[in-house]
Amino acid sequence: MSTGCLIGSAVIAVIVAPWIGGLLRGIDRKLTAHMQGRIGPPIIQPFYDVIKLFGKKPMVAGGAQLAFAYAYLALIITATVFFALRQDLLVVLFILFFGSLCLPIGALSVKSPYSQFGGHRELLQFLAYEPILLLAAIPIALKSGGFTIANIFEYGQPLLPHLWITFIALLIALAIVMRKSPFDISSSEHAHQELVRGVVTEYSGPYLALIELGHWYEMVLLLSILGLFWVTGGLWWLSIIIALASWFIMLIVDNINARLTWSWMLKFAWGAGISLVALNILFINLGWM
Amino acid sequence: MIGTLVGLAILFPIITGLICLLIKNHRARGGIVSLTAVVLIISSILFLRQGPFPIEYSSASTWDSVILVFNYVILAIFLFVAIRDIGQRGISRHNILAIALTLAAGIPLAIFEFSWAPHTPLEVTPALYIDHLSIIMCLIISIIGSLICVYAIRYMRDHEEHRMHLGELKETTQPRFFFFMLMFLGAMNGLVFANNLLWLGFFWEMTTLACWGLIRHDETPIAITNAFRALWMCLIGSVGFSLAIMFLWNSSLNTISLMEVINNGAAAGPLFLLPFALLCLAGLTKAAQLPFQSWLLGAMVAPTPVSALLHSSTMVKAGVYLVLRIAPGFQGTHLSTLIAIYGGAVFLATAILAISQSEAKKVLAYSTIGNLGLIILCAGINTPLAIAVGIMLLIFHAISKGLLFLCAGAIEHHIWSRNIEDMEGIARNLPLLTGITIAGMLSMLVAPFGVLIAKWGAMEAASSIGVWSTLVLVLLMLGSGATTVFWAKWIGRFLCHSPVPGSSKMEPFIPLYHGILLMLITFAAVFSILIAPVYNSIVAPALTETGYTAALAFTTGAWFLKSPMGIFAAWPIFIIITLALLIPALTARAKPEASRSSYMCGENVEIGVDEFVAVADERTGLKTGGFYIENILGEGNLNRFVVPVGIVLLVILFVVAMI
Numbered sequence: 001m002s003t004g005c006l007i008g009s010a011v012i013a014v015i016v017a018p019w020i021g022g023l024l025r026g027i028d029r030k031l032t033a034h035m036q037g038r039i040g041p042p043i044i045q046p047f048y049d050v051i052k053l054f055g056k057k058p059m060v061a062g063g064a065q066l067a068f069a070y071a072y073l074a075l076i077i078t079a080t081v082f083f084a085l086r087q088d089l090l091v092v093l094f095i096l097f098f099g100s101l102c103l104p105i106g107a108l109s110v111k112s113p114y115s116q117f118g119g120h121r122e123l124l125q126f127l128a129y130e131p132i133l134l135l136a137a138i139p140i141a142l143k144s145g146g147f148t149i150a151n152i153f154e155y156g157q158p159l160l161p162h163l164w165i166t167f168i169a170l171l172i173a174l175a176i177v178m179r180k181s182p183f184d185i186s187s188s189e190h191a192h193q194e195l196v197r198g199v200v201t202e203y204s205g206p207y208l209a210l211i212e213l214g215h216w217y218e219m220v221l222l223l224s225i226l227g228l229f230w231v232t233g234g235l236w237w238l239s240i241i242i243a244l245a246s247w248f249i250m251l252i253v254d255n256i257n258a259r260l261t262w263s264w265m266l267k268f269a270w271g272a273g274i275s276l277v278a279l280n281i282l283f284i285n286l287g288w289m
Numbered sequence: 290m291i292g293t294l295v296g297l298a299i300l301f302p303i304i305t306g307l308i309c310l311l312i313k314n315h316r317a318r319g320g321i322v323s324l325t326a327v328v329l330i331i332s333s334i335l336f337l338r339q340g341p342f343p344i345e346y347s348s349a350s351t352w353d354s355v356i357l358v359f360n361y362v363i364l365a366i367f368l369f370v371a372i373r374d375i376g377q378r379g380i381s382r383h384n385i386l387a388i389a390l391t392l393a394a395g396i397p398l399a400i401f402e403f404s405w406a407p408h409t410p411l412e413v414t415p416a417l418y419i420d421h422l423s424i425i426m427c428l429i430i431s432i433i434g435s436l437i438c439v440y441a442i443r444y445m446r447d448h449e450e451h452r453m454h455l456g457e458l459k460e461t462t463q464p465r466f467f468f469f470m471l472m473f474l475g476a477m478n479g480l481v482f483a484n485n486l487l488w489l490g491f492f493w494e495m496t497t498l499a500c501w502g503l504i505r506h507d508e509t510p511i512a513i514t515n516a517f518r519a520l521w522m523c524l525i526g527s528v529g530f531s532l533a534i535m536f537l538w539n540s541s542l543n544t545i546s547l548m549e550v551i552n553n554g555a556a557a558g559p560l561f562l563l564p565f566a567l568l569c570l571a572g573l574t575k576a577a578q579l580p581f582q583s584w585l586l587g588a589m590v591a592p593t594p595v596s597a598l599l600h601s602s603t604m605v606k607a608g609v610y611l612v613l614r615i616a617p618g619f620q621g622t623h624l625s626t627l628i629a630i631y632g633g634a635v636f637l638a639t640a641i642l643a644i645s646q647s648e649a650k651k652v653l654a655y656s657t658i659g660n661l662g663l664i665i666l667c668a669g670i671n672t673p674l675a676i677a678v679g680i681m682l683l684i685f686h687a688i689s690k691g692l693l694f695l696c697a698g699a700i701e702h703h704i705w706s707r708n709i710e711d712m713e714g715i716a717r718n719l720p721l722l723t724g725i726t727i728a729g730m731l732s733m734l735v736a737p738f739g740v741l742i743a744k745w746g747a748m749e750a751a752s753s754i755g756v757w758s759t760l761v762l763v764l765l766m767l768g769s770g771a772t773t774v775f776w777a778k779w780i781g782r783f784l785c786h787s788p789v790p791g792s793s794k795m796e797p798f799i800p801l802y803h804g805i806l807l808m809l810i811t812f813a814a815v816f817s818i819l820i821a822p823v824y825n826s827i828v829a830p831a832l833t834e835t836g837y838t839a840a841l842a843f844t845t846g847a848w849f850l851k852s853p854m855g856i857f858a859a860w861p862i863f864i865i866i867t868l869a870l871l872i873p874a875l876t877a878r879a880k881p882e883a884s885r886s887s888y889m890c891g892e893n894v895e896i897g898v899d900e901f902v903a904v905a906d907e908r909t910g911l912k913t914g915g916f917y918i919e920n921i922l923g924e925g926n927l928n929r930f931v932v933p934v935g936i937v938l939l940v941i942l943f944v945v946a947m948i
Contacts, residue, residue: 057883058879058880058883059879059883059884059885060788060879060883060884060885061787061788061884061885061886061887061888062784062785062786062787062788062887063714063716063717063784063786063788063789064716064784064874066873066877066878066879067870067873067874067877068873069873069877070869070872070873070877071869071870071873071874074868074869074870074873075866075869075870078862078865078866078869081865082858082862087856087858088745088855088856088857088858089855090745090748090749090855091736091745091855091856091857091858091862094735094736094741094745095736095862095866097735097773098735098736098866101735101773101777104777104781105777105780105781105784107781108777108778108780108781108782108784108785109781109784109785109786110785110787110887111714111785111786111787111887111899111911111913112887112888112889112913113889113911113913114887114888115887115888116781116785116913116914119778119781120778120915120916123774123777123778123916124774126770126773126774126777127770127771127773127774128770130766130769130770130773131763131766131767131769131770134748134766134769134770135762135763135766137748138748138752138762141749141752141854141855142752145854146854146855147749147852147854147855147856148855148856201888202887202888263921270767274763274766274767278759278760278762278763281758281759281762282756282759285755285756285758285759286756
């Protein structure tokens with residue numbers, strides 16, 4: 001792909017991603033409501049919410065809180081841009097992690113018990129999913145011959161048949177990143193559980209809107225990474241199907257599970273998630289896959 | 290010219306150290322220390338501009354005799370202080386082990402030097418072998434080490450004033466302190482230049498001596514105990530040294546020239562990996578790897594500049610330097626793979642242990658041990674890319690960790706505590722100092738800084754070593770996750786405060802604190818931006834000279850650093866991330882009227898007051914705290930597994946070396 005094309009796709013990614021993310025969020029709420037026997041809000045409710053939040057009066061409860069809300073969004077957009085530019089997958093992940101880290105640090109920079117609670121738990125979520133995502137880059141690179149996303153496009157064959165074990169592990173990681181049950185230990189949809197609102201307790205108005213926007217980008221980016229598993233070798237549209245199917249699985253899992261403890265989450269992620277990817281790497285190294 | 294520069298690098302700091310020993314005047318001593326710093330920095334930079342490398346240099350043979358004599362003098366000092374300690378404080382595990390291990394290291398060495406060697410002292414040509422790897426070390430020691438010494442001028446004054454105020458100290462002990470600090474720098478420079486294994490061993494002992502002297506500096510019972518622990522643990526490495534020398538001389542190789550051992554190691558016969566394993570043992574003890582980590586953790590009782598020096602530019606760096614130096618000798622062997630696994634295990638174990646620590650210097654210490662583990666992992670992977678990454682990590686870790694210890698020291702002198710819980714919200718009163726500290730932590734943790742670039746390289750390098758790479762990578766990734774957690778939650782503690790009514794005030798600028806800290810954080814940033822030229826000008830030549838193909842490590846362009854498997858677009862990432870962080874950090878300021886107190890279910894008192902209304906309208910203090918998961922991840926719990934694992938790995942290391 002020419003440089004111009006790449007830059008074009010980066011621009012498109014930055015513009016389109018939040019629309020897709022917001023829409024998915026809306027469908028999520030609608031479907032969840034149906035599963036719970038409610039009607040639910042309109043599908044474009046998340047956009048109404050964000051627009052309304054931007055219109056609210058800014059309020060701040062701690063020193064560095066603001067900077068981290070901006071940095072969160074900016075870094076996740078940066079990661080999206082580097083993804084669209086088909087850069088090194090590890091580098092994209094590192095930038096994404098840095099962005100994700102702004103959320104707990106922002107939460108910890110307010111002297112508020114609920115926010116601290118959410119921040120600490122968010123760090124534990126991070127501890128659970130970061131190693132899986134990083135490790136998952138390895139079998140992808142081993143199979144496609146390099147760590148850049150361009151390598152995956154040049155590889156010419158779908159990755160999923162060789163890397164389905166890694167894919168399962170990534171689904172576990174995705175559930176943790178998206179804070180879906182049973183892994184929603186750092187936040188909750190409802191305002192009056194023991195967490196109040198987890199990491200975002202102390203964010204309100206326009207700053208909460210920034211974070212919501214960041215979430216949308218983050219979700220689209222993660223789903224795109226899952227899409228990489230069938231991006232070449234004909235039937236490229238399967239990548240979109242795979243991404244959407246993964247998202248739908250998350251939704252189902254979210255609705256049929258209750259929140260579990262952090263130690264269970266960590267054991268499950270480090271035990272099952274890491275072992276799966278490790279097995280995949282081992283199989284590739286032994287020439288079995 | 291070379292002779293002069295070698296003299297300036299090794300002898301000059303030792304001599305000025307001796308002068309410090311005689312000077313009682315604070316100002317004059319500060320002058321001497323600053324002068325030494327300036328001379329060391331300039332001479333190390335001049336050294337870099339010498340060439341062509343490698344330089345082989347042999348001094349007059351009298352120096353061989355001097356080193357021979359002083360080597361036994363140092364061993365005698367060890368014996369003397371340990372026996373004196375028995376007299377003063379009774380027999381303990383530490384002083385008995387110190388005596389036993391001094392003898393175990395000294396007697397084989399004496400047998401070798403006075404009975405086996407054809408003539409005493411045994412000379413080797415060249416006595417000094419100086420290539421880019423040595424020069425990189427020399428730059429780290431001379432620049433960062435010197436800056437730490439300059440910082441110590443102010444720090445030790447405050448430190449002693451505080452101790453005198455508490456009545457713990459009657460008269461100044463700074464002459465001795467600066468003697469050991471400066472001698473340390475000279476010994477380290479000697480260590481990285483030495484080619485004659487006897488010389489290397491001598492400088493090795495000298496760093497052990499300086500380290501012992503600095504840890505026990507405050508002369509509290511705990512300091513004395515911990516100093517002895519450091520002494521005997523490092524002496525285990527010295528035993529390894531002596532045995533390696535005997536083995537090498539007795540083998541068909543019949544040499545004690547380090548370069549010959551590395552280049553023709555395999556000619557030493559079927560057991561040729563054994564001396565490498567023994568030298569690795571020396572490196573691992575010095576680098577405080579498992580199961581020897583307790584000496585470095587105990588070393589934190591020393592004044593903070595000592596920790597900064599031990600962790601960034603001297604002592605532990607000698608350990609990883611040695612492992613990196615001899616890595617070409619065991620390339621492609623099982624020993625190499627095992628060393629990679631060993632490093633990975635250390636990286637993971639220390640990262641998890643660090644989560645449970647609330648003592649600032651202990652967190653930093655675990656982080657150091659972990660990063661050294663990462664360097665050792667790179668040496669074990671032993672591909673050109675891995676070695677390049679190891680060297681880069683050596684540089685960046687030295688800058689960032691030196692900075693962070695000095696930050697911890699400066700913070701300590703503002704709040705008189707080393708506990709992270711006491712650092713809650715200090716960003717409010719010490720904005721500049723906290724800002725630099727957080728920047729330093731980020732430089733250990735996130736893109737685009739050098740440590741992360743190195744981590745990225747390590748991950749890509751580790752993926753290329755076949756079946757065992759799976760294990761190494763799992764250790765590496767899990768460790769990486771845990772590392773993020775302990776840094777992030779510490780950063781969170783600094784920032785945790787209620788909104789400040791009115792505009793915040795900057796703390797007074799102390800040149801010897803803030804100035805040096807700013808200098809180091811600038812180094813961290815500039816070297817990260819200039820990573821491609823830095824790689825090309827010093828790291829790539831170091832690779833070539835040690836026998837690796839630099840082209841297989843990184844290729845560089847104006848915008849990027851390219852490994853054989855991936856690409857790090859250094860410049861664009863740096864620019865974008867700096868913008869993404871700096872603009873909000875500097876401009877995102879809420880208007881005072883936007884300040885609110887945090888969510889307390891509506892029971893708040895007023896904005897900026899950390900209280901809430903309890904029963905009967907009673908105002909109750911609001912407290913928050915960090916999390917440490919002490920009951921699960923604490924030392925008491927994890928060391929039961931971690932230490933045995935370290936011992937087992939060490940045993941396997943030797944088994945692998947012998948089969």
